[in-house]
Amino acid sequence: MSNQTQNSTALPIRNVCVIGAGTMGGGISAHLANLGFDVTLLDARLDIALAGLERARQARPPAFYMPDRAAEVRVGDTEENLQWAAEADWVCEAIYENLDAKKALFARLDPVLRPDAMVSTNTSGLQIQMLAEGRSPEFRRKFLGTHFFNPPRYLKLLELIPTAETDPSIVRAMGEFLEDFCGRRVVMAKDTPGFIANRYGMWAMFKAIHVAERLHLTVEQVDAITGVFLGRPRSGSFRLADIVGIDVMRDIAANLIERCSDDPFVETLRQPSSMVNLLARGWIGDKTGQGYYRKEGSELLALDLQTFAYRQRREPDIPSVAAQQYLPLAERVSGSLDLRDEAGEFLREYLLPALRYANYLKDKISYSVEDFDNVMRWGFGWELGPFALIDAIGSDRVGIESKPFYKGNTLLGFDGKYHKLRSPEKYAPLSDYPIIETGAYLTLRDLGEGVTSVGLASKMGIIGPELMEELAATLEGKVQDRFVLTSEARSFSAGFDLKYFANRIQVGDYAGIERGLEALQGLAALLSSRKCVAAVFGHVLGAGLELALGCPRMVAAAESQIGFPESRVGLLPGGGGTTQMRLYNQHSAKRLAEVVLNLGLGTISQGADHARSLGFLRATDDTCNHPDRLIHDAKKLVLSLEEMTAPEWRVIEGPLVGIIDREIESARASGAMTDYDAVISDKIKLIFAKSANAEVALTRERAEFIDLCSKSLTQARIRHMLEHGKPLRN
Ligand code: NAI
Secondary structure, three states: OOOOOOOOOOOOOOEEEEEOOOHHHHHHHHHHHHOOOEEEEEEOOHHHHHHHHHHHHOOOOOOOOOHHHHHHOEEEEOOOOHHHHHHOOEEEEOOOOOHHHHHHHHHHHOOOOOOOOEEEEOOOOOOHHHHHOOOOHHHHHHEEEEEOOOOOOOOOEEEEEEOOOOOHHHHHHHHHHHHHHOOOEEEEEOOOOOOOHHHHHHHHHHHHHHHHHHHOOOHHHHHHHHOHHHOOOOOOOHHHHHHHOHHHHHHHHHHHHHHOOOOOOHHHHOOOHHHHHHHHHOOOEHHHOEOOEEEEOOEEEEEOOOOOOEEOOOOOOOHHHHHHOOOOHHHHHHHHOOOOOHHHHHHHHHHHHHHHHHHHHHHHHEOOHHHHHHHHHHHHOOOOOHHHHHHHHOHHHHOOOOOOOEEOOEEEOOOOOEEEOOOOHHHOOHHHOOEEEEOOOEEEEEEEOOEEEEEEOOHHHOEOHHHHHHHHHHHHOOOOOOEEEEEOOOOOEOOEOHHHHHHHHHOOOHHHHHHHHHHHHHHHHHHHOOOEEEEEOOEEEOHHHHHHHHOOEEEEEOOOEEEOHHHHHOOOOOOOHHHHHHHHOOOOHHHHHHHHHHHHHOOEOOOHHHHHHHOOOOOOOEEEOOOOOHHHHHHHHHHHOOOOOOOOOOOOOOOHHHHHHHHHHHHHHOOOOOHHHHHHHHHHHHHHHHOOOHHHHHHHHHHHHHHHHOOHHHHHHHHHHHHHOOOOOO
């Protein structure tokens, strides 16, 4: 496990036993194996456990960082191998949602567990207290709910549910462990049916469907109103129902209706007629290929709620939604409540009751409205949770009596007093840090303790001559001390501005291209002499990767897509990237041959671990497995950075050219590489094999880059990419 929080009082857990190899058990096992834990996965029968692991290995989106990690998960069954639970530091139960089955399993586990081991349940609806009944005091003292969300690799929310008997110090330590070592954002929830996410989130989904049916809106209209427009994911309400599964919604709702008879709003969880209809037909969402939408090839058809037939998707066509979409969220939502059209009517009937319901539930199910809001932010992707929305709209308008829930950096507690908000620095996003200076292409921020962030501020972190000039001036002037190179954009960097090269090629300005490459190489060299760390995420491509590798160390977000895709536009990395790849992979000729292939094919990694296996990350670079801690980890790393020595160019023993030639030849024979990909690969091979030192290699990569620019096949690839956004395989 890399770069995790030191000085943590979190539990020393290394070995985890997950019981139940279904959707959740498989996903949790994969996630924990990704993070470096020793994982055992048990099911009632060995064949079911093996099949469960195989499903996780093949899951889409991938559950494992690298599919071969699955082989590291030990698989067994609860009849023969229950004693393996005795080796575990944490047993995480994820079997069927059935009280008796879970209780029977815990009764068997109780005498087996080590006294210092943790034990938890992943139930989504059963009462934790009831699951603990009949167990030994030792078991009850440490037993709690760890409610993961599906899929665990991608959804960071975890509801932590202690019982009245769980030792508070264990609850704290477990919460810290899940945050520091399992990439979770933890919210404590009360032990009530469905906890926070399912109790409220499910209700909000049902409410949207009921209102849509009553107002005769189309599924597209509702998804447009309840999606991005409300500061929520594009999936809105109906797409989300398909993703969650109509059957899962039915089961959760049925459990809530049964257990929450004193809740005056519970009737909303009765099935809307469209759900009854879908369930009767077995059209339960994505897992059956159809629900409120149906996938047909690459097309998504929409269900007509009146005729119950699928039809072409229609543009939602609600002018007010289109007109207001660029206003800030708070303004947009409060303004849209006054609209005299479908959107206004829908929001008055859906949003206001949903906010009132949150207000009704708040102290019954959560410990604070901030926790409540965080569940909706982290579990459902809402930009603003219900209480922040109430503040934005005004409690009068919502129809409740309350002071503002948030005031400055304080929060209204259930005691009616304002309390300081907990905002742990370790999760502060870049945008929370004070700006020192806003340039045309860079933003400088004060990260504290003498560390500055230098953030690329162009769209997608695209790099062009002006940005490079500003960066060089910044590094030579304003930023002298330790700094983090990162991006203010949604991705670290999508690479060099391709239009710039296209324009230079068109006017035959090859000297201009050479100057651009020299500047890029110079920047990487400048960075390498400084105490800096690159904090990368999203796309980390081409020139962006060259700058990042220029920094002595890198911290890469686990889900980063990293690579040198230059060959896709008929080029090779010419801003130092080819030389960097040679220097950081020179420990073996075989490795260098693999790297030539990856460069020749323009491979982009699926995640940081994959990037490491492809040679794009160095052994000394860190992976940040927590989705919200990149800046914190990078700052910590840069503060600890010592003098780094640059790697020295090593002469490769053995027949490097021959080894690479064979790789290229077989890639070409299999059709993976086109002839022109092979031409590019050949150039990379010669830079790798025939340069006496890094200086020579840098000169050569510029020269080969320019040579490729003059080729018509390269020019065709560039044109195609600019016109169609897709590579041309010529
Ligand atoms: P699932 O039905 O996909 O898998 C359950 C697995 O448990 C099966 O492989 C079954 O063979 C095994 N099993 C049943 N009884 C067993 C026993 N006595 N000993 C050993 N293995 C046994 O269920 P899923 O969806 O993975 O749910 C598991 C738990 O997680 C449930 O409590 C569910 O409420 C909860 N949950 C489910 C979520 C989801 O999205 N599917 C989300 C969050 C929690």
